[in-house]
Amino acid sequence: MAIDRWLWKQHQQGNLPPILRFYTWNPVAISLGYHQKRWPQVWQDLQWEGKPVELVRRPTGGRGVLHQGDLTYAVVYSGRFANRVAAYEQICEFLIRGWRSLGFELHYGSAGRGYAQVPNCFATATGADLVLESGYKLIGSAQVWQGSTVLQHGSMRLKPDRQLWHQVFSESIPEPPPSLADLNLSSLVETFTQAACATFDMELEVQPLSEQEWEEMRAPSPIKKQCRLK
Template identity: 40%
Template sequence: MKWRVINSGIGRAADNMAVDEAMLKAHAAGKVPPTLRFYGWQPAAVSLGYFQKAVGEVDMEACRRQGIDVVRRLTGGRAVLHDAELTYSLVVSEKQPLVPATITASYRFFCQGLLAGLKELGVEAQMSMPKAAYGQVKRQPASAACFDAPSHYEVSYNGRKLVGSAQVRKEGVILQHGSILLRFDPPRLASLLRLPTPEAQEAFVAMITKRAVSLHEAACREISWDEARRAMEAAFGPALGIELTADSLTRGEQAAAKELAAVKYMQDSWNLLR
């Protein structure tokens, strides 16, 4: 199977989410092949899950004070602070024979590519399969933040989440994107969430420090955005039986992304929808 791979570099939150949606629509229309894309964030941003309450869970004023953008994703899940990370996204038809039909099985399939990329970087990560996912133990209360615990078939290192991913299926196309943490700053994340007291902030920081890990900590060395991207690009395709060809967005995708950023992802009517 042939896919294109796109290095979008570092971009604004609204542009990043707009490009993902533009790629989904272009693939649904049969205008582009399946795509794997890598990008980063500047300035840092909080992305909200599609169903997540905005003002109730994220401190918008704190985000404004710190110069942090807020954007709502097409995908579900909880809030993610995008800062020192490599973000990946992919679009592929639900009918693609190589990709398993169910959501959990497709997560597991795509995770193989992520695990291979991490191995290139010297990190022997694992695929998490929490017992809680099968109802064998009670789940602990969830916070508003995505990285507070591994979920179905996500990538972890020694039991701590290293890659957080989310998926949506629209117009017959799978869109999955996720954050590969280069560095992680729990106190900064805590300062952006609506936590009732300083004690609650401290408890959150302690909890998430135990549950999430960065590439820097896992590899015991500094890993740049570009080094991580190159490793993922080199290993992802062979691990999944995919032939990746370097490419760029089409003019149609660029135009669609520009419009989506302006009329949707930069607007409170979308970002503060709930």
């Protein structure tokens, strides 16, 4: 989350081009929406596989997201959009295209504003989220804006642990398609990278963060893959 926020700020200042990033989580964590003020007390003391489940704050809105068995994406971009819904639809197009190439058809959710009273982001699907035809919410996304610059990131729910999910949210997770568990993360990243290039008619250049950039962020651990637009 700190890396996403730093990249967004650097892009605002003209120091970095638009960015596409993919990452996973270690240790397992719950990210809280920027304005989320309430969450279950039990989240403070959760453990999974002998390690504490971390609580982190996102720079974007929304509710709690459990980051276990998921792939997270982040897009930093500047542009003109008719409105925020149009921005979601334009940015999410590469995800829809990528998943379609893998045989999964996605459509947007339709939940109303009452979702804000629920601490679990994946309990409902709004117009910012992508759902399979079965109703399974595959991707939850959120945004933060500064002028015409947006950070949009989201979680793709691939292999959730059902026991941990129930422990966190006190509810059962809908059954994911079995084929999701067979997907390889490296292949997924390559699929979405190619989909982004085709969707936005661009080329991507992979660049790791420099030591100086790491020092500026004071990040606890390095990211493994960094993609930036030329």
